[in-house]
Amino acid sequence: MTTARDLAIVALGAAPDRPVERGDLSLVLAGAELFDLVEAGALVLDGEHIVPSAQAPTGDRLLDEAAGKLVRQEPYESVSDWLWRRGRDLSSTYIEDFERVGLTARPRGRHVPLRTSRSELVDSAARCHAEQRWTAGEPVLTALGAAAGLGDEPAPDTQALTDETTSTVLAAVGDAVMELEAVRRRREIEDAAFDNVWRGY
Known part of the structure; x- marks a missing residue:
C-alpha cells in the first residue's frame, strides 16, 4: 500500500460527525x-520543481497514473502547481478505486437512501495496515493527516521531517489547503451578501 492509499483509508474511517473536506483531502492526497x-524513484525535487525520472511501473494503478501525468519537459512543474492540477477531485478517484477493488462497500438495507449513502470501509489487510501506521504516528502520514483536518492525531515527530524534500512538499500542501479555505470563506461571504441583497437588505 502507498501513503496516499493509507491516508485515504484513514480519512474514510473518520467519524461521520467530523468529515474531512474532500477538497482538502484531494490536495493532500496529491502531496502523498x-x-x-x-x-519509487519516479521523481526528485529540484528546489520546488518536480523532475521526473525514467517512468517504470510502481505496482499501484493510481500511482502509475500519477507518474504518467508528470510534466517531463522543462520548465518542470512546481509542487504547488502539481497539487492543484493532480488534486482536482482526487479524493473521489480514490474512493471509486476502493469500491472497484473491494476495500469499501455501500451500506445495504431497505431504508438507506441512495443519495446519502456513503462508502464504508470493509475489514481488510489494507485497512489494518493503514490504521497501524496511523496509530503508530508515522511522521509523514501524520503530518499529511493533520493538513487534511484529521483530528486528535498525535503531533508529528518534527525531527523526522527535516529533509528538504519532505519540508518542501509539506509546506506546499499546507499552503494549498489554507488557500482553499480562504476561497471557501470568500465564497461564503459573497453568498451571504447575495442572499441579503435578494432579501432586500
Whole structure:
C-alpha cells in the first residue's frame, strides 16, 4: 500500500460527525503521491520543481497514473502547481478505486437512501495496515493527516521531517489547503451578501 492509499483509508474511517473536506483531502492526497513517487524513484525535487525520472511501473494503478501525468519537459512543474492540477477531485478517484477493488462497500438495507449513502470501509489487510501506521504516528502520514483536518492525531515527530524534500512538499500542501479555505470563506461571504441583497437588505 502507498501513503496516499493509507491516508485515504484513514480519512474514510473518520467519524461521520467530523468529515474531512474532500477538497482538502484531494490536495493532500496529491502531496502523498509525491512522497510515494519519490520513494519509487519516479521523481526528485529540484528546489520546488518536480523532475521526473525514467517512468517504470510502481505496482499501484493510481500511482502509475500519477507518474504518467508528470510534466517531463522543462520548465518542470512546481509542487504547488502539481497539487492543484493532480488534486482536482482526487479524493473521489480514490474512493471509486476502493469500491472497484473491494476495500469499501455501500451500506445495504431497505431504508438507506441512495443519495446519502456513503462508502464504508470493509475489514481488510489494507485497512489494518493503514490504521497501524496511523496509530503508530508515522511522521509523514501524520503530518499529511493533520493538513487534511484529521483530528486528535498525535503531533508529528518534527525531527523526522527535516529533509528538504519532505519540508518542501509539506509546506506546499499546507499552503494549498489554507488557500482553499480562504476561497471557501470568500465564497461564503459573497453568498451571504447575495442572499441579503435578494432579501432586500
